[in-house]
Every structure is written in C-alpha cells, then in structure tokens.
Amino acid sequence: VPKAYVGPRQFVERVEAKARAQYGSALAQVLAELARRVKPEDGPDAVKAWLKDRIEFLLTKLDLPVGADAEGRVAKYFGLAYAAGLFAIRAGALPVHPKTLRRAIISVFRSRSANIPPAATDLVGEVRRFILHHEGHFHDQRGPRIKLVRRGTRIVGYVTSELEAKEFTFTRKQLQRFCPPGFRVKHVCEALRTAGLLLHDSSKHPRILKHQTKRRIAGKRKRVYSVSARIKTMGEERP
Numbered sequence: 281v282p283k284a285y286v287g288p289r290q291f292v293e294r295v296e297a298k299a300r301a302q303y304g305s306a307l308a309q310v311l312a313e314l315a316r317r318v319k320p321e322d323g324p325d326a327v328k329a330w331l332k333d334r335i336e337f338l339l340t341k342l343d344l345p346v347g348a349d350a351e352g353r354v355a356k357y358f359g360l361a362y363a364a365g366l367f368a369i370r371a372g373a374l375p376v377h378p379k380t381l382r383r384a385i386i387s388v389f390r391s392r393s394a395n396i397p398p399a400a401t402d403l404v405g406e407v408r409r410f411i412l413h414h415e416g417h418f419h420d421q422r423g424p425r426i427k428l429v430r431r432g433t434r435i436v437g438y439v440t441s442e443l444e445a446k447e448f449t450f451t452r453k454q455l456q457r458f459c460p461p462g463f464r465v466k467h468v469c470e471a472l473r474t475a476g477l478l479l480h481d482s483s484k485h486p487r488i489l490k491h492q493t494k495r496r497i498a499g500k501r502k503r504v505y506s507v508s509a510r511i512k513t514m515g516e517e518r519p
Contacts (some may be wrong), residue, residue: 313371335359338366340453351462358389401460403471408511410436410458411448418448426499438504440495443479446509449495455505465505466491472507475514479506 314327339359365381368374374381411418414436421427422441429435436457438449455465469491472478481490492503 309371309373310368313367331360331363334363336453338362340456355389358385361385401463403460403463403468404475404477404511404514406458406460407468407472407507408514411507411511421449421495421497422446428498438495438497440497440506442495443493443506444508444510447479447495447506448509448511449497449504449506451502451504469505472511475511477508477511479508 335356336359339355362381362385365374365376365385366378369376369378369381417434417436418439419427419429419435419437420439422439435454437454440447440449452465455468459465459468469478469480473480473491478491479493481493491505493506494501495504495506496502497504
C-alpha cells in the first residue's frame with residue numbers, strides 16, 4: 281500500500297472511485313489499437329487466440345505459475361491484467377511505464393501467495409517423478425547433427441550431453457508447467473541445486489546464484505535449466 285494512504289481500505293476505496301470515474305474513457309483508443317494489431321475480418325477467434333498467446337507469454341516472463349490447477353487459474357487473471365495494461369500503454373491510454381506495471385502485477389500476486397503457505401513438498405521428488413513418467417516425450421539433442429523439432433510434436437523437455445553423458449534440459453516455460461502449486465521456478469531450482477543435481481553456470485559474483493546454463497537446442501545456444509540424469513537413480517522418498 282502506498283505511504284500516502286492510511287491503510288488498505290482507504291487505498292482500495294480510492295482505486296474503486298478512480299475506476300468508476302474513468303470507466304470506458306479509454307475505449308476508443310484501445311479499440312483503435314486492437315484493430316491495428318488484429319484484422320477485423322479474422323473474427324473474434326483471432327482476438328481470443330492472440331490474447332491467449334500474450335497471456336501465456338507474459339505468465340512465463342513474470343515467472344507466474346502456468347497450469348489448470350487453482351494457482352494457475354488465478355495467475356491467468358494476473359496475466360490478463362498485465363496484457364491489458366501493456367495494451368493500454370501502447371495505445372496511449374495509460375500513462376505508466378511498462379516496468380512499473382510489471383512490478384505492480386508481480387507484487388500483488390506475491391503478496392496474495394504469501395498468505396497461502398505451500399504445503400511441504402519434495403520438489404526434487406516431483407521433478408524425478410515427472411522425468412520418469414514423461415521420459416519418452418523428451419527430444420534427444422545429443423550428437424553432432426542438428427536435430428530440429430517438428431511442429432505439433434509434444435515435447436516436455438530435451439536430452440542433452442554437454443557436461444554429463446545425459447542431462448534432462450528444460451526451457452523456463454517447460455519447467456514452469458510442472459511446478460507444484462505455490463512454488464515457482466526458482467524454488468525448484470534451489471531444491472535441485474541443494475541436492476547437487478542442477479547443472480548451472482558459475483557466477484563471478486559469489487552472492488549471485490545462477491540457475492541457468494547454455495545448451496544447444498535445434499542448432500542454437502539457448503539459456504535453459506539442465507538436471508543431471510543422476511536424479512533417476514535417487515530414492516523415491518527424500519528427507
């Protein structure tokens with residue numbers, strides 16, 4: 281809550297009053313921007329598809345959970361608010377810097393999540409079970425030849441072999457999909473790092489912990505998260 285307000289109630293009342301006063305005032309600008317981005321003849325389905333893609337992209341960028349569970353469904357509303365805010369900024373209807381909007385969305389979501397303590401979860405065990413259950417859907421990138429990914433193919437991750445003989449490698453979006461409710465990518469990475477299973481780059485600054493590394497995916501070097509194949513031989517139950 282901004283310091284100018286006595287408490288949350290006064291702040292919320294102020295926001296509601298401003299919303300009522302400004303409701304619908306930016307409609308013409310927003311519609312003009314929408315018409316510029318999406319062709320009217322494509323119909324409402326094109327608008328929905330465009331909006332869905334933007335929400336999924338922004339959820340990943342904001343490191344918010346993606347999924348069909350309760351936490352993922354709530355996060356979609358925050359993604360929708362962020363997409364609408366960016367849209368309004370680019371249309372000239374909202375005089376706010378995109379970074380300010382981004383920080384506000386993340387702050388509100390985290391403050392909401394902070395009141396819902398996640399249950400004790402074995403994050404390393406969750407990753408292990410996911411790998412064992414979906415190993416057949418990983419795309420093997422090992423070998424000297426460039427291996428492209430076919431469109432429409434369901435891929436949950438990649439198999440690489442740069443630091444170890446076999447590594448299970450994920451993009452941020454892939455890793456985010458199976459984060460348990462209440463947890464984020466960084467929580468999973470910290471658990472894997474503590475267990476010595478995260479193959480990460482080293483940092484020049486000792487206080488900065490890097491979780492990502494670079495691997496060759498479809499012929500291009502990409503920043504990803506790599507997990508040692510040793511995770512498969514670990515016991516199902518961890519202390």
